[in-house]
């Protein structure tokens with residue numbers, strides 16, 4: 001808790017410095033190890049982290065790359081997806097998901113979402129399939145699994161790839177299995193704010209298909225089968241040894257942090273159960289939520305955010321504008337009304353503070369402030 005100017009306690013949306021303190025000694029030892037070794041990009045730390053993280057999500061192979069965006073971009077390219085192809089995703093995601101589809105040269109097509117989970121609605125995805133469709137790209141939004149069973153069935157029936165955007169869902173479960181290890185390729189980000197975050201950019205694509213793993217390895221480093229021998233056109237998207245060493249340390253804490261996130265979420269759920277004007281997130285029958293974000297909904301979102309801001313409570317909106325309505329993507333020709341459920345959600349959602357270094361007392365400050373809001 002840090003005092004606001006008025007002297008009241010405040011709760012920032014995120015506190016990355018508190019996270020640093022929790023593992024500082026171990027991380028410093030890992031950094032020292034890398035400095036002593038003098039090997040800085042794609043080396044033993046990356047190898048070890050790839051193995052550990054792939055095993056964590058139940059995949060055979062992990063390929064470390066420079067970001068979650070690149071994991072998605074290279075996953076699509078590894079599947080041979082490019083110009084002329086369509087990839088079905090959702091409009092309520094990080095712009096990175098759509099940027100990655102376009103980096104591969106393919107066209108993003110938007111499916112609407114389920115009104116409860118706010119993840120890809122299988123029926124809407126089915127309706128979006130055309131002869132050009134090559135892949136489904138559902139997002140495990142906010143840390144909760146997408147409804148993968150019907151999506152996998154759809155992919156199988158239409159000969160499509162299923163690529164998981166698991167950038168917000170490290171350790172989330174779908175019917176008992178970790179997400180990311182279920183589709184053809186799972187994509188993760190290790191951006192500092194993610195549930196497993198480094199101290200810089202990083203990402204990983206995981207797969208149990210040895211052919212796709214090989215393609216991913218080639219693509220991330222100039223298409224090199226060996227030094228100076230390019231067998232396909234690749235890019236430079238490598239994970240560095242410092243990030244991998246830091247992430248190896250942090251991976252050993254991930255389950256504990258997930259447990260804390262879930263306990264704090266449950267504290268919010270209990271305290272806010274009586275606020276009938278507020279819709280709360282929660283587990284679904286087929287999944288375990290890891291609460292990357294704790295996203296509530298109200299029809300009076302803007303007034304509610306203002307109320308919380310006046311009480312020193314930091315909130316954010318993930319995400320305020322469906323991607324096809326953003327200026328940069330107007331030329332896709334997708335207009336207002338294309339995904340009505342996603343558009344309605346965008347106007348109602350707000351993310352409350354939730355991270356593993358938030359205290360129960362801070363959650364209580366937030367819930368007191370929430371309950372002091374009088375809906376009009």
Ligand SMILES: *Cc1c(COP(=O)(O)O)cnc(C)c1O
Pocket residue numbers: 067068069070093094096097139165167168188189190191201202203
């Ligand atoms: C963070 C994120 C990405 C992109 O990851 P970067 O590492 O920032 O490139 C992609 N998709 C989703 C859903 C994300 O949350």
